[in-house]
Amino acid sequence: MSGRHTEQSTGAAEAAPTLIDCDIHQKWRDPEEVVAYLPDQYKDRGVQSPSILYDNVAEFSRRDAVPDDGGPAGSSIEKMKEHHFDEFGVDYAVLTGNSYLNLTALPNRDYAAELAVANNKWAIDNWLAEGGPFVGSLLAAPQKPERMAEMIRELGDHPRVVQVVMPMASQLPYGHEYYWPMYEAAEEMGLPIAMHPYTEGHGVTRPPTGAGHPNTYFEWHTLLGTYAMGQLVSLVAEGVLAKFPDLSFVVIEGGLSWVPHFMWRMDKDWKALRAQVPYLQKPPSEYVRDQVRFTTQPIEEPDDPEHLLQILKMMHAEETVMFASDYPHWDTDSPLYALPPMPEEMEQAVMAGNAQELYGLPNDPTSLPTN
Amino acid sequence: MSGRHTEQSTGAAEAAPTLIDCDIHQKWRDPEEVVAYLPDQYKDRGVQSPSILYDNVAEFSRRDAVPDDGGPAGSSIEKMKEHHFDEFGVDYAVLTGNSYLNLTALPNRDYAAELAVANNKWAIDNWLAEGGPFVGSLLAAPQKPERMAEMIRELGDHPRVVQVVMPMASQLPYGHEYYWPMYEAAEEMGLPIAMHPYTEGHGVTRPPTGAGHPNTYFEWHTLLGTYAMGQLVSLVAEGVLAKFPDLSFVVIEGGLSWVPHFMWRMDKDWKALRAQVPYLQKPPSEYVRDQVRFTTQPIEEPDDPEHLLQILKMMHAEETVMFASDYPHWDTDSPLYALPPMPEEMEQAVMAGNAQELYGLPNDPTSLPTN
Numbered sequence: 001m002s003g004r005h006t007e008q009s010t011g012a013a014e015a016a017p018t019l020i021d022c023d024i025h026q027k028w029r030d031p032e033e034v035v036a037y038l039p040d041q042y043k044d045r046g047v048q049s050p051s052i053l054y055d056n057v058a059e060f061s062r063r064d065a066v067p068d069d070g071g072p073a074g075s076s077i078e079k080m081k082e083h084h085f086d087e088f089g090v091d092y093a094v095l096t097g098n099s100y101l102n103l104t105a106l107p108n109r110d111y112a113a114e115l116a117v118a119n120n121k122w123a124i125d126n127w128l129a130e131g132g133p134f135v136g137s138l139l140a141a142p143q144k145p146e147r148m149a150e151m152i153r154e155l156g157d158h159p160r161v162v163q164v165v166m167p168m169a170s171q172l173p174y175g176h177e178y179y180w181p182m183y184e185a186a187e188e189m190g191l192p193i194a195m196h197p198y199t200e201g202h203g204v205t206r207p208p209t210g211a212g213h214p215n216t217y218f219e220w221h222t223l224l225g226t227y228a229m230g231q232l233v234s235l236v237a238e239g240v241l242a243k244f245p246d247l248s249f250v251v252i253e254g255g256l257s258w259v260p261h262f263m264w265r266m267d268k269d270w271k272a273l274r275a276q277v278p279y280l281q282k283p284p285s286e287y288v289r290d291q292v293r294f295t296t297q298p299i300e301e302p303d304d305p306e307h308l309l310q311i312l313k314m315m316h317a318e319e320t321v322m323f324a325s326d327y328p329h330w331d332t333d334s335p336l337y338a339l340p341p342m343p344e345e346m347e348q349a350v351m352a353g354n355a356q357e358l359y360g361l362p363n364d365p366t367s368l369p370t371n
Numbered sequence: 372m373s374g375r376h377t378e379q380s381t382g383a384a385e386a387a388p389t390l391i392d393c394d395i396h397q398k399w400r401d402p403e404e405v406v407a408y409l410p411d412q413y414k415d416r417g418v419q420s421p422s423i424l425y426d427n428v429a430e431f432s433r434r435d436a437v438p439d440d441g442g443p444a445g446s447s448i449e450k451m452k453e454h455h456f457d458e459f460g461v462d463y464a465v466l467t468g469n470s471y472l473n474l475t476a477l478p479n480r481d482y483a484a485e486l487a488v489a490n491n492k493w494a495i496d497n498w499l500a501e502g503g504p505f506v507g508s509l510l511a512a513p514q515k516p517e518r519m520a521e522m523i524r525e526l527g528d529h530p531r532v533v534q535v536v537m538p539m540a541s542q543l544p545y546g547h548e549y550y551w552p553m554y555e556a557a558e559e560m561g562l563p564i565a566m567h568p569y570t571e572g573h574g575v576t577r578p579p580t581g582a583g584h585p586n587t588y589f590e591w592h593t594l595l596g597t598y599a600m601g602q603l604v605s606l607v608a609e610g611v612l613a614k615f616p617d618l619s620f621v622v623i624e625g626g627l628s629w630v631p632h633f634m635w636r637m638d639k640d641w642k643a644l645r646a647q648v649p650y651l652q653k654p655p656s657e658y659v660r661d662q663v664r665f666t667t668q669p670i671e672e673p674d675d676p677e678h679l680l681q682i683l684k685m686m687h688a689e690e691t692v693m694f695a696s697d698y699p700h701w702d703t704d705s706p707l708y709a710l711p712p713m714p715e716e717m718e719q720a721v722m723a724g725n726a727q728e729l730y731g732l733p734n735d736p737t738s739l740p741t742n
Contacts, residue, residue: 170582
């Protein structure tokens with residue numbers, strides 16, 4: 001598993017990064033900034049961005065992340081740098097976008113796809129152009145896979161674009177061959193595909209659970225890991241990981257303590273039911289270890305931190321786990337306190353090494369071109 | 372947590388049971404046996420029992436469990452005794468029914484409820500009347516809660532009825548107050564309520580995952596634990612466990628390695644979001660430890676058995692876990708080989724003690740009346 005920058009010099013003269021934050025949400029100051037990039041036919045529609053209906057008890061973003069001038073949290077590069085990057089020594093910040101993660105909740109596929117393209121052009125011009133620690137994601141509306149494939153090929157060679165992000169919520173599970181043209185483009189461009197939860201159970205997406213729609217945000221948020229399991233088992237079972245061996249997936253914001261259970265369950269069922277998935281050439285958990293990465297936030301917090309370390313070992317965290325804070329959202333995890341004490345090699349891999357390898361990042365962030 | 376028989380003598384002169392199997396599926400030889408118990412208006416309809424559409428690679432029941440006379444697996448008491456109970460020394464067999472676990476997939480609530488009642492009368496007359504190791508469950512069609520409450524009060528005082536079983540699949544999550552009259556009756560009668568998967572994503576139930584309908588049985592079966600999570604978080608968050616402190620729930624056939632993750636997630640989210648669930652008076656995981664039990668099958672099988680023991684310790688298996696084989700289904704777990712070596716106290720609790728306490732079973736099964 002390696003990103004497309006690995007063939008570049010990794011800047012051996014520079015020390016390797018020690019902290020790569022894999023989930024930073026940037027936001028526009030004013031939606032009109034993005035509307036400017038929309039095709040004319042959608043300009044009047046503007047940015048249709050329904051927020052989730054499962055209401056938090058307070059804001060979804062941290063009040064202390066609001067810029068001094070009062071813009072939305074995450075909208076000021078200066079505030080972000082001072083408040084988070086400088087505070088913790090973040091070498092790379094992987095931008096994952098914001099409310100556009102509801103793209104699959106939108107009934108109109110064409111509009112959703114053009115909104116993705118407009119957002120990505122805006123992010124490239126306004127954030128990746130800044131350089132510094134920023135690398136970014138192309139948000140995708142996967143219900144329009146051919147258009148997304150075109151976009152990935154058009155925008156995906158920007159030196160600071162390091163992945164595609166699609167919403168965790170969908171109408172069809174992501175293993176479905178309907179989506180494969182998009183996967184083909186991402187593999188071709190050397191870009192991993194991340195999945196991020198946001199609007200499960202909203203708009204035209206499915207109810208979040210087999211039991212239907214939960215009642216509270218507390219329930220909805222507790223179940224984040226199950227949304228990831230529903231998509232991952234599909235990607236494995238339908239043969240996406242086998243068909244696209246150079247394509248990786250990243251699960252963002254699902255926590256991680258469910259992963260050992262998930263890998264064991266797949267392997268056990270595969271032993272008995274492999275006739276249903278004959279294109280799998282090795283146990284499902286090995287596809288996961290080779291081609292799937294999990295970001296840490298929102299990390300579980302057992303009473304005994306040793307339990308979390310046991311989980312990290314069970315899931316081979318030294319290969320599979322990447323730190324993420326989710327800054328500036330309400331439940332930001334601290335790079336200092338979120339994770340338990342780990343063996344040195346595991347800690348280095350989780351805090352920076354796995355992400356550096358996956359995204360193919362040079363040691364020196366400033367060596368990456370900004371356009 | 373204690374069953375309603377605990378006030379009886381537990382037969383101190385007898386040795387305590389060493390193996391209680393909490394998921395044994397009995398079946399009718401001929402559906403007409405059950406039709407005889409249906410109200411006249413439904414007799415012509417017969418037993419409408421759609422099987423699941425996610426197809427296994429072979430039969431759902433073990434070929435070696437078929438009785439000598441060729442009836443369905445699970446339909447012969449003699450075969451079951453010889454093949455499973457005598458082989459492993461099963462002291463108690465908790466019968467959980469069979470294809471009726473699709474009751475919530477049926478669009479007609481009234482018919483589903485009467486089918487549940489008819490099945491339960493049949494089971495009492497044909498299986499519980501046999502005595503021996505058999506104790507049983509009242510299957511419920513929870514979409515008709517008042518009728519189920521009536522049934523639970525009518526049939527629930529049979530000395531060998533030890534729980535209510537409802538399908539894991541539903542139209543509304545089980546925390547919903549619509550279901551509460553049934554819970555009130557079960558608590559009143561001292562009967563735990565079990566949930567068992569079968570028709571998630573079929574008939575009028577919801578798609579099994581937030582991603583929609585998976586493609587294969589391999590996927591459907593891998594995700595069993597997520598169906599349980601969707602229901603359990605609802606039971607906790609909507610206050611069912613808090614409102615009915617003497618009511619217990621049992622998760623059957625969901626495996627268990629997801630449970631530590633689930634408890635940690637709820638507790639973490641509860642710390643931040645408890646304003647949404649103000650009726651919870653303690654951390655959610657404590658409600659689970661006090662009022663929820665998990666059966667073992669289909670047990671996860673990590674390469675390193677020590678990992679499974681770590682999971683059992685994380686979830687306080689000495690309080691929360693009960694052995695189940697799922698006999699005579701295709702993936703029956705062996706009482707001898709399914710679980711890793713455990714400390715003696717934990718092993719005793721898992722293999723028998725926790726179930727004996729939950730169901731209030733006397734040491735001597737033959738001391739329980741048969742009607």
